[in-house]
Amino acid sequence: GNSVTQMEGPVTLSEEAFLTINCTYTATGYPSLFWYVQYPGEGLQLLLKATKADDKGSNKGFEATYRKETTSFHLEKGSVQVSDSAVYFCALLSGGSNYKLTFGKGTLLTVNP
Amino acid sequence: GAVVSQHPSWVICKSGTSVKIECRSLDFQATTMFWYRQFPKQSLMLMATSNEGSKATYEQGVEKDKFLINHASLTLSTLTVTSAHPEDSSFYICSARRDRGNEQFFGPGTRLTVL
Numbered sequence: 407g408n409s410v411t412q413m414e415g416p417v418t419l420s421e422e423a424f425l426t427i428n429c430t431y432t433a434t435g436y437p438s439l440f441w442y443v444q445y446p447g448e449g450l451q452l453l454l455k456a457t458k459a460d461d462k463g464s465n466k467g468f469e470a471t472y473r474k475e476t477t478s479f480h481l482e483k484g485s486v487q488v489s490d491s492a493v494y495f496c497a498l499l500s501g502g503s504n505y506k507l508t509f510g511k512g513t514l515l516t517v518n519p
Numbered sequence: 520g521a522v523v524s525q526h527p528s529w530v531i532c533k534s535g536t537s538v539k540i541e542c543r544s545l546d547f548q549a550t551t552m553f554w555y556r557q558f559p560k561q562s563l564m565l566m567a568t569s570n571e572g573s574k575a576t577y578e579q580g581v582e583k584d585k586f587l588i589n590h591a592s593l594t595l596s597t598l599t600v601t602s603a604h605p606e607d608s609s610f611y612i613c614s615a616r617r618d619r620g621n622e623q624f625f626g627p628g629t630r631l632t633v634l
Binding site: 416432438442447448450451455464491495504505507509510511512514 | 523545551553560561562563565568576612614616621622623624625626627628630
């Protein structure tokens, strides 16, 4: 079956530090990959996505590249801000899954001023 | 575009009562909607897939008689927690899949507290 493994949190950084949150996946076929962000007390917002190998998703300074050879989709940002503090979820959607997303467990990021 | 709303955003109820949560796609049609449950500091657990005009498909371990799902129109799905108990307290999130494409759009969530 499909699965997503992302690095355990929590992650605590100082403002302007470099961020990496690792995500690897197991899936049949050629899944689409997503990063969602959840701010405290809110639902999920799509942060970025990639639908095929070597695609790079980017948004708000965050980037992730779909690496088929390593089955990875690591999230990176060069300089984090306090407002980036949130929980980040890696997810995949594979064909034949009836459009069901498979989520990682989430990584809590706290950015201190 | 692609906004999903949930109502109410939070609800407190007494044990034994039923609570209905609405999920609406405001500016698009959604044949398929999903209901998730999220415990504190944990990931989302898919409860069921809601299909317009047909019965919902429940995930293993989810009681269909306790969590009633109705998807009567292309923009509205409801989740009713029947005979709620304190262990049903949780954050419930819905998502809607736009009919064209496979992206899901998430609602802001509903915090349910059962006393």
